[in-house]
Amino acid sequence: MTTTSNITDTSMTASxxxxxxxxxxxxxxxxxxxxxxxxxxxxxxxxxxxxxxxSSMGDVLPTGAPRQGELPARYRAASARELDARIRAAKAxxxxxxxxxxxxxxxxxxxxYADFVGDSFxxxxxxxxxxxxEAIVFCGVHFMAExxxxxxxxxxxxxxxxxxxGCSMADMADIDSVxxxxxxxxxxxxxxxxxxxxxxxxxxxYMNSSAALKGFCGEHGGxxxxxxxxxxxxxxxxxxxxxVLFFPDQHLGRNTAKAMGVPLEQMPMWNPRKPxxxxxxEGLDDARVILWHGFCSVHKRFTVDQIEQARIDHPGVRVxxxxxxxxxxxxxxxxxxxxxxxxxxxxxxxxxxxxxxGTEINLVQRLAAQYPQHTIFCLDPVVCPCSTMYRIxxxxxxxxxxxxxxxxxLDAGADRPSEVLNRVTVGADVAEPARLALERMxxxxxxxxxxxxxxxxxxxx
Ligand code: SF4
Numbered sequence: 380m381t382t383t384s385n386i387t388d389t390s391m392t393a394s395x396x397x398x399x400x401x402x403x404x405x406x407x408x409x410x411x412x413x414x415x416x417x418x419x420x421x422x423x424x425x426x427x428x429x430x431x432x433x434s435s436m437g438d439v440l441p442t443g444a445p446r447q448g449e450l451p452a453r454y455r456a457a458s459a460r461e462l463d464a465r466i467r468a469a470k471a472x473x474x475x476x477x478x479x480x481x482x483x484x485x486x487x488x489x490x491x492y493a494d495f496v497g498d499s500f501x502x503x504x505x506x507x508x509x510x511x512x513e514a515i516v517f518c519g520v521h522f523m524a525e526x527x528x529x530x531x532x533x534x535x536x537x538x539x540x541x542x543x544x545g546c547s548m549a550d551m552a553d554i555d556s557v558x559x560x561x562x563x564x565x566x567x568x569x570x571x572x573x574x575x576x577x578x579x580x581x582x583x584x585y586m587n588s589s590a591a592l593k594g595f596c597g598e599h600g601g602x603x604x605x606x607x608x609x610x611x612x613x614x615x616x617x618x619x620x621x622x623v624l625f626f627p628d629q630h631l632g633r634n635t636a637k638a639m640g641v642p643l644e645q646m647p648m649w650n651p652r653k654p655x656x657x658x659x660x661e662g663l664d665d666a667r668v669i670l671w672h673g674f675c676s677v678h679k680r681f682t683v684d685q686i687e688q689a690r691i692d693h694p695g696v697r698v699x700x701x702x703x704x705x706x707x708x709x710x711x712x713x714x715x716x717x718x719x720x721x722x723x724x725x726x727x728x729x730x731x732x733x734x735x736x737g738t739e740i741n742l743v744q745r746l747a748a749q750y751p752q753h754t755i756f757c758l759d760p761v762v763c764p765c766s767t768m769y770r771i772x773x774x775x776x777x778x779x780x781x782x783x784x785x786x787x788x789l790d791a792g793a794d795r796p797s798e799v800l801n802r803v804t805v806g807a808d809v810a811e812p813a814r815l816a817l818e819r820m821x822x823x824x825x826x827x828x829x830x831x832x833x834x835x836x837x838x839x840x
Contacts, residue, residue, distance in 0.1 A: 393748035394487035395741045395764055402762065412436075412763035420541060420770045421450040430547050433766030434677040438547035445521065447543040447770070447801075454774040459488070462773040466492050469780035477783060478512040479776070480505060480527070482519035483718045484677075484739040484768045489518045489776060498718045499523040499586055500605050503530045506537070514538055514783055514799060518776065520546040520767045524803035525590040529813055536799045540775035544767050546587055548703075551673035552627035554591040556651035557582075560671075561599065563655055564624065567663060573621060580669075581620030583612060585628045587675075590805040590813050592626065597812025602819040606702050606717035609635040613668070615823040622666050624649070627673030634702045634709045636668045648672055677765045678703035681737040683711045685758040689735035693754065699724060700737030700758070708737060718742060725750055739765050 401407040403417040413432035415423075423431045424447040428440050457465070470477065470492065480502040481493030490496055495505040499519060503526040506515045510532040517524040517539055524539040531537060561582070568579035582601035584592045593603055600619065604612035609631055616623045625632035633646055645667040649656030655663070656672075663669070681704045689696050699721050700712040709715045714724065718738060725734060730752040736743045737758045747755040778800065785797035805813065 393744045395744050395762065396486050396488055398744070398762055410761050412761050416762075416764070416769070419455065419774070420543075420772050421447075421455050421774065423770070424541075424543060425449060430545065430766040431543070431770055433764045433769050434675075434680060435547035435766040438550075438676055440545070440547075441550050441553065444545055444550065445542040447541050447775075450774055450778060454778045457774065457777070459773070462777045465777040466773060466780060469777065469784045472784050473514075473780065475509075475511060476513045477516060477780065478506065478509040478514075479516045479780075480518060482523065482768060483722075483742040483745075484765045485518050485771060486741055486764070486769070487745060488773055489771055490741075490745070492773075492776060493518060498605070498607075499526060500607075501719070503527045506531050506535075510535070516540060516776065516779055517803075518771050520544045520549075521803065522546055522549045522587055522589055525805050526586065526593075526817075528803055528805050529590060529593070529810055529817065537803050538779050538799065538801050539803050540779050540801060541770040541772070542801050544770040546767050548627055548673055548675040549587045549589060552584075552588060552592060552651075552671050554589070554595060557592060557595055557626060557671075560624065560649055560651060560656060561595075564663075564669070567655075567660055568621075577619060577621050579620065580622050580624050581616040582624045582626075583616050583632075584626055584816070585609075585631055588627055590809050593813035593816045594809040595812075597815035597819075601816060602823065603816045604631075604820060606631060607719055608820065608823070609702070610639055611823050612820060613639060615819070617667075622669065624669045624671070626671030628675060628703055629670040629673055630675070630678065630705055630709075631702045632668055632670045633706050634704075634715065637706065641667045646670055674705075675703040677739050677763075678737065679705065680759050680761075680763060681705070681708045682758075683707050685737075685760070686711045686735070689756075689758060693733050693735065696733040696735050696754075697724075697728075698735045698737070698758070704737050712737065722746065725753065725755065728753060739768075741765075741768070 399411055399416045402409045402411055415432035430438055479493050481490040481496045483498055506527040507530045514536045515527055517527050517537055524537050528537040564580050572578050582596045582599050584596050584603055586603055586605045596602055602612055613635055645665050647658050647662055647666050648670050650672045678701050686698050698712045699714045700708055702715050725746055733754040735758050740757050740762055741764055743757040782798040782800045785795055
């Protein structure tokens with residue numbers, strides 16, 4: 380696995396927040412997908428439940444999704460400069476007692492405080508490497524904090540600064556509807572292995588799913604995958620099963636299986652709101668990969684038209700998209716791969732290269748700032764960040780860090796007992812099988828050859 384990077388310098392000039400504010404104030408050209416992006420996330424905490432402005436604003440928030448209580452007034456009223464001082468003072472006081480993790484898609488204004496930056500699994504691994512830290516502050520989304528809790532040492536507290544930072548894709552598959560689907564598939568296919576010892580169905584869940592679904596896979600002979608190792612994991616599953624139930628992201632499942640040679644006709648979709656997922660028993664007869672009806676609203680925004688326009692505007696541009704993008708977009712791109720693949724491809728390119736990238740805007744703009752020798756831009760001309768990452772703001776980070784300090788980091792007289800706020804824990808009944816599914820993933824051998832070149836993808840965790 381590629382290790383996460385220690386961040387020492389992050390350009391603030393190119394931050395997405397700043398771009399959004401400049402657009403909102405009419406001081407630069409461009410457009411955003413929502414005027415509410417200029418609002419502070421705490422303005423949404425007590426309001427109508429939803430993912431907030433950004434790419435997932437139209438997605439349905441499940442009933443019972445975690446809500447965030449009111450952020451104390453002193454953090455809401457603090458200026459960016461004051462929050463910066465509070466966060467730095469709290470981190471200095473806490474030292475090795477705390478590790479702050481920042482996801483690639485997190486805003487720069489938060490990422491600048493991260494000890495590690497990476498994708499969800501890299502960050503969970505980073506948390507594991509800091510087993511002496513009492514607390515892991517995960518500046519990402521809910522399923523990532525759960526995964527960190529699964530992989531962290533007993534007694535370590537994983538903290539999500541804003542509990543409303545969920546993930547609309549992860550929320551599209553819940554344990555009840557997956558269990559119901561499983562029961563219908565058992566009724567259809569039976570439970571007996573074939574002559575080669577392969578069971579009828581192997582469940583495969585993307586890392587972007589709840590711990591409950593990882594636990595489901597652990598209990599039912601299944602496995603977890605990331606966007607980096609999906610092909611190796613599918614190969615592992617096909618060795619053990621006649622077919623795969625892949626959730627929650629249909630696009631990662633389809634793009635990966637197609638590159639491995641599975642025909643589209645053998646990849647039916649499962650819509651959990653319809654009997655038999657909207658299929659007939661005959662239609663499921665030949666299924667090799669049953670795709671859950673889930674998607675990422677960030678990556679769904681990318682289109683073939685955008686790729687064509689990028690090629691017109693930037694002749695010779697290298698188009699790289701994430702495998703959560705719809706299949707026509709992946710097919711039209713020059714390459715596809717995980718965030719790790721994208722960052723490595725840019726780092727390895729000769730100076731003067733030109734990249735059109737199909738992934739979340741915070742990562743794209745950060746890469747553009749980090750590699751000024753290249754031309755790097757987001758395929759989507761509309762600034763539309765991940766709504767859920769957006770729910771984390773320096774105000775929440777200052778709040779949870781100062782609670783750990785046990786007082787006001789800027790006021791030595793304001794003593795309070797040290798407190799762990801917004802802790803995310805996974806119950807032991809779920810944690811044990813979920814870890815089993817993760818261990819299977821780690822043990823799955825990488826494929827000997829990368830699939831889909833071109834488009835290309837990378838292998839390995
Ligand atoms: S980018 Fe998509 S999959 Fe990732 S956290 Fe945001 S909504 Fe979820």
